[in-house]
Amino acid sequence: MKTVNMKVNGQPVTAAVEPRMxxxxxxxxxxxxxxxxxxxxxxVCGACTVEIDGMPARSCITYAAMCEGAEVRTIEGLVDDxxxxxxxxxxxxxxxxxxxxxxxxxxxxxxxxVLRLPDxxxxxxxxxxSGNLCxxxxxxxxxxxxxxxxxxxxx
Amino acid sequence: xxxxxxxYEAPRSLEAxxxxxxxxxxLARVIAGGQSLGPMLNLRxxxxxxxxxxxxxxxLRDVRQTADAVTIGACITHAxxxxxxxxxxxxxxxxxxxxxxxxxxxxxxxxxxxxxxxADPSADWVSALxxxxxxxxxxxxxxxxxxxxxxxLLGAFETQIGTDEILVSVTIPRLxxxxxxxxxxxxxxxxxxxxxIGGVLVDPDNGIRRAVVGATAGAPxxxxxxxxxxxxxxxxxWAANIDDPYKRQMFEVVLRRAxxxxxx
Ligand SMILES: Cc1cc2nc3c(=O)[nH]c(=O)nc-3n(C[C@H](O)[C@H](O)[C@H](O)COP(=O)(O)OP(=O)(O)OC[C@H]3O[C@@H](n4cnc5c(N)ncnc54)[C@H](O)[C@@H]3O)c2cc1C
Ligand code: FES
Ligand code: FES
Numbered sequence: 001m002k003t004v005n006m007k008v009n010g011q012p013v014t015a016a017v018e019p020r021m022x023x024x025x026x027x028x029x030x031x032x033x034x035x036x037x038x039x040x041x042x043x044v045c046g047a048c049t050v051e052i053d054g055m056p057a058r059s060c061i062t063y064a065a066m067c068e069g070a071e072v073r074t075i076e077g078l079v080d081d082x083x084x085x086x087x088x089x090x091x092x093x094x095x096x097x098x099x100x101x102x103x104x105x106x107x108x109x110x111x112x113x114v115l116r117l118p119d120x121x122x123x124x125x126x127x128x129x130s131g132n133l134c135x136x137x138x139x140x141x142x143x144x145x146x147x148x149x150x151x152x153x154x155x
Numbered sequence: 156x157x158x159x160x161x162x163y164e165a166p167r168s169l170e171a172x173x174x175x176x177x178x179x180x181x182l183a184r185v186i187a188g189g190q191s192l193g194p195m196l197n198l199r200x201x202x203x204x205x206x207x208x209x210x211x212x213x214x215l216r217d218v219r220q221t222a223d224a225v226t227i228g229a230c231i232t233h234a235x236x237x238x239x240x241x242x243x244x245x246x247x248x249x250x251x252x253x254x255x256x257x258x259x260x261x262x263x264x265x266x267x268x269x270x271x272x273x274a275d276p277s278a279d280w281v282s283a284l285x286x287x288x289x290x291x292x293x294x295x296x297x298x299x300x301x302x303x304x305x306x307x308l309l310g311a312f313e314t315q316i317g318t319d320e321i322l323v324s325v326t327i328p329r330l331x332x333x334x335x336x337x338x339x340x341x342x343x344x345x346x347x348x349x350x351x352i353g354g355v356l357v358d359p360d361n362g363i364r365r366a367v368v369g370a371t372a373g374a375p376x377x378x379x380x381x382x383x384x385x386x387x388x389x390x391x392x393w394a395a396n397i398d399d400p401y402k403r404q405m406f407e408v409v410l411r412r413a414x415x416x417x418x419x
Contacts, residue, residue, distance in 0.1 A: 002163055018160065019160075019161055019162060019163035019206065020157065020158040020159070020160050020161055020196070022157070022197070025157075041156060041157075041194075041197045042193070042194035042197055042198060043190060043193065043194050043257075043261060046258070046260065049260050052263075052264075055234070055260075055263040056259060056260040056263060057260050057263050057264050058190075058193075058260050058261065058264075060193070060197065061189050061190060061193025061194055061197065062189060062193065062264065063163070063189070063193075065163050066163065066165070066186070066189070066208055066210075068165065109259070109260065112259060126345075127345055128258075128259060130258060130344065130345035130346045131257065131258025131259065131260055131261065131346055132258075
């Protein structure tokens, strides 16, 4: 067991973890933050994407013990974030989700696109979304939702 | 899947990290971004008894500039290079390549040194840095040594880096203002590992005419001098024992497209 100190959604957390424990499992099983989903467990599908130190990262190939001093934000920690509220509305309006399995990771990625690439065109949005797989929607609604937020933030 | 149990240490210095590796004699492995090792641990393809965390070490995040090269610490991430937060001596080649590695969430953690040490023949830095004529510096209890990126891979997932050595930095020569490069890869999906990589670099002021073919079964094929251009020396590919006609066709295509982009 290793003791690790990090901040999760703004709250300091100190915990004893097995070094092999994935950050995703730590969040879900130890902290009961089940908004973060786990799909492939090898970095491909994007379902587990959270924010570490302000940047999207895969929580399945990041281990909790290696997050000493890190600031982790999950979908739960973004409830009151204005961009996330905007994205949630747009996702609902544009039918950007069906089963919702991919959605927490999709939203974390979408928020990064909105913040980092305010001028992204649809092709760039699709390129940036290539690391988040959705089995339901066919992506059209997701791209439209992000487009809507990008456009509305400009006007 | 979940990894087999392992122990984890986060040493405070490069020296301490190297000492840990030496002490565990091949049973320990360093972990930088974990973006290649993580999947291997989760799939239990890799089962080290100890992981030595290095991404926080300041010695491995150092960036130095000289008149003719830039030296980048091994733990600089793909995203830092993509965003231009690191000086680029190649007139845009480095950020261009970085942006096309995997996905942003991977690039935020994956490191240039980890990518080279992992030695996936399809990885981008393996080919792009061979094209740029870069070399790495590795450090062990015996001291430092330098290895050209073009010579780093012994085969797929196998490098000249010893089990007690740590890749410390990558040194990339400065190209002249007249240098032109191109980098073209075939991927089945955006962000996936390449099926074939072609790169061409022409820098008349430095006397460089070089082409690279990557995503082979091992080290990238580097063609120097007039063999590299124009139209590219396809015979060199045949000589390199690429006998699968489908693969060879792809290599010819990426090389031609890379060469066309230089000519255009
Ligand atoms: C879904 C997915 C898609 C990807 N697509 C691409 C792609 O298209 N192109 C591409 O190039 N890469 C791709 N990658 C790999 C990615 O670029 C990784 O970041 C990189 O290969 C490894 O860097 P890392 O810092 O994460 O290394 P780690 O995973 O931490 O380590 C990888 C290996 O290198 C060793 N190592 C790490 N650092 C050092 C060091 N300083 N000295 C000695 N040994 C060291 C480790 O012991 C380990 O064996 C992809 C990864 C994923 C998960
Ligand atoms: S579960 Fe982490 S990327 Fe699929
Ligand atoms: S909504 Fe079902 S996987 Fe995307």
